[in-house]
Amino acid sequence: MNTKKIHAYAPASIGNVSCGFDVMGMAVDAPGDEVILTLNDSGVVSIKDIEGDNGKLPRKAEENTAGVAVIEFLKAIESNHGAEITLIKNLPLGSGMGSSAASAVAAVIAINRALGNPFLKADLLPFVMQAEFVACGSAHADNAAPSLLGGLILIRDNHPLDIIEIPTPEELMCVLVHPHVEVKTRDARQVLKTSVPLKDAITQWGNTAALVAGMMKPDYELIGRSLQDVVAEPMRSVLIPGFHSIKQAAVTAGALGCGISGSGPTMFSFCKGKAIADNVGVAMQQQFAAVGLQSEVYVSKVNKAGARVIG
Amino acid sequence: MNTKKIHAYAPASIGNVSCGFDVMGMAVDAPGDEVILTLNDSGVVSIKDIEGDNGKLPRKAEENTAGVAVIEFLKAIESNHGAEITLIKNLPLGSGMGSSAASAVAAVIAINRALGNPFLKADLLPFVMQAEFVACGSAHADNAAPSLLGGLILIRDNHPLDIIEIPTPEELMCVLVHPHVEVKTRDARQVLKTSVPLKDAITQWGNTAALVAGMMKPDYELIGRSLQDVVAEPMRSVLIPGFHSIKQAAVTAGALGCGISGSGPTMFSFCKGKAIADNVGVAMQQQFAAVGLQSEVYVSKVNKAGARVIG
Numbered sequence: 001m002n003t004k005k006i007h008a009y010a011p012a013s014i015g016n017v018s019c020g021f022d023v024m025g026m027a028v029d030a031p032g033d034e035v036i037l038t039l040n041d042s043g044v045v046s047i048k049d050i051e052g053d054n055g056k057l058p059r060k061a062e063e064n065t066a067g068v069a070v071i072e073f074l075k076a077i078e079s080n081h082g083a084e085i086t087l088i089k090n091l092p093l094g095s096g097m098g099s100s101a102a103s104a105v106a107a108v109i110a111i112n113r114a115l116g117n118p119f120l121k122a123d124l125l126p127f128v129m130q131a132e133f134v135a136c137g138s139a140h141a142d143n144a145a146p147s148l149l150g151g152l153i154l155i156r157d158n159h160p161l162d163i164i165e166i167p168t169p170e171e172l173m174c175v176l177v178h179p180h181v182e183v184k185t186r187d188a189r190q191v192l193k194t195s196v197p198l199k200d201a202i203t204q205w206g207n208t209a210a211l212v213a214g215m216m217k218p219d220y221e222l223i224g225r226s227l228q229d230v231v232a233e234p235m236r237s238v239l240i241p242g243f244h245s246i247k248q249a250a251v252t253a254g255a256l257g258c259g260i261s262g263s264g265p266t267m268f269s270f271c272k273g274k275a276i277a278d279n280v281g282v283a284m285q286q287q288f289a290a291v292g293l294q295s296e297v298y299v300s301k302v303n304k305a306g307a308r309v310i311g
Numbered sequence: 312m313n314t315k316k317i318h319a320y321a322p323a324s325i326g327n328v329s330c331g332f333d334v335m336g337m338a339v340d341a342p343g344d345e346v347i348l349t350l351n352d353s354g355v356v357s358i359k360d361i362e363g364d365n366g367k368l369p370r371k372a373e374e375n376t377a378g379v380a381v382i383e384f385l386k387a388i389e390s391n392h393g394a395e396i397t398l399i400k401n402l403p404l405g406s407g408m409g410s411s412a413a414s415a416v417a418a419v420i421a422i423n424r425a426l427g428n429p430f431l432k433a434d435l436l437p438f439v440m441q442a443e444f445v446a447c448g449s450a451h452a453d454n455a456a457p458s459l460l461g462g463l464i465l466i467r468d469n470h471p472l473d474i475i476e477i478p479t480p481e482e483l484m485c486v487l488v489h490p491h492v493e494v495k496t497r498d499a500r501q502v503l504k505t506s507v508p509l510k511d512a513i514t515q516w517g518n519t520a521a522l523v524a525g526m527m528k529p530d531y532e533l534i535g536r537s538l539q540d541v542v543a544e545p546m547r548s549v550l551i552p553g554f555h556s557i558k559q560a561a562v563t564a565g566a567l568g569c570g571i572s573g574s575g576p577t578m579f580s581f582c583k584g585k586a587i588a589d590n591v592g593v594a595m596q597q598q599f600a601a602v603g604l605q606s607e608v609y610v611s612k613v614n615k616a617g618a619r620v621i622g
Binding site for chain 1 (some may be wrong): 330331332333334335465466467468473475477503504505506507508509512513514515516517518519520521522523524527533536537542
């Protein structure tokens, strides 16, 4: 029965989106991870193969985000099915592009389809968050939700989950530049302080509110002015060689704003239109090269549909 | 020349709007302060009379917010004119309803019209902020901007000023209940801590972002869920007798949410529709009475036009 082998795609996402630290994430069109899942009656979930990770990811299903998501899914519906998972990692690991979330999202989209979509898409999120807990030690939705649902997602609350879709303007383009240096989410969390000066916190919530207004009006200039993170970026930018020169180069090349994607080291820019975005990508890559780092550039629209079955 | 005697009105405003501490304010339709200003050639600005303040406000123009705003206005255009101001205080002093801002706004609207509107409305804001500096010791725009311009205003930045108008839904009603107890803005500031736990700050900016989304979608339930202030309200609520029982009564009576207006002691609720708002007003007043406090209730739409000349 050919519906039992499902090929699914889940996009990368920009966690935090600068000022929206821990509450926002946005899906991009590409790159993304792929899962080819074959349903079976073994009652066992296994990882058949992983491509593109240089052997770094766990091959045990219960230690792998894609595997965990499928295990949790099958547990929730008390199914006796099993599944064999092939994971195609297009996203670099530890990059700040929501790599672990994308693998888990592609996996749950695939198992859901294989079993005739017993869940609505949004209801798959808890399985991905359990997988994120295994990968990162915390069950955040700021990559999982946008990769699954698409668009710009605001997570107002985690307990209970309150997920808000924020419309984004048509011409908004995302530039992601991933330098060849690894920053572990855990390390990126450790540089943060446990308290914030009140005046910085006020600046941050003025900007998160303004970013939402800029997206919804829409007002591209306002989006740019709001992309300021006075809380995490000052700490995390020290983990990214050349950070300030890259940010300056992006803005000089026409970016509305520029910041760290998730916990880094990938940096993102928002731009109005593809022509500017292409220029900004080149400018950012050149600046990374100037500090001796190779990098990949991804220029993409906002992904408004989220993860999907592709075969 | 009859255009030289101008009667202007400026509405009360809800400073902070719960989660939007120090960055948001919203104008209500009523109550508001009135200024009757007579232009003359004396080169002197004077306060002719103040009604409704029980003699509490300064009668020297340079110590009175309405006077200061007019003095600064005339200085800016290097005018030799003078003005005589009658101030009709409909707003209670030290109430958290933007009383000092409303007086100054009415005054600048009047002097601007008397001189043939040399300034656009939005450009009058700096004069009001200078007046606020005299009254409160700090030049915040969170009451001044909504009283002047109307609607829900987000102040993304104070230096330079970045004022963003946030659309509000048609059926949104505001309930203001002013108990007869005075809280000085200065005291209300002193109970605040100078730093915030990171996790509370994250909660706050999730809510400010969600409040803007709720207003713009519009989504009344989301507006309600977002009206949470984990930063200032826990400190300031102790200055308001019966705070928690009043908030509970408002929500039980159907309010979307309830909080402190500005630095208090006035409390506000947002409601969908006038019938619910009327009930909420009664419920809040009854709870204030239960702790021995008399209060006034004001039920009003959002004021979308701001201050205006009325004669």
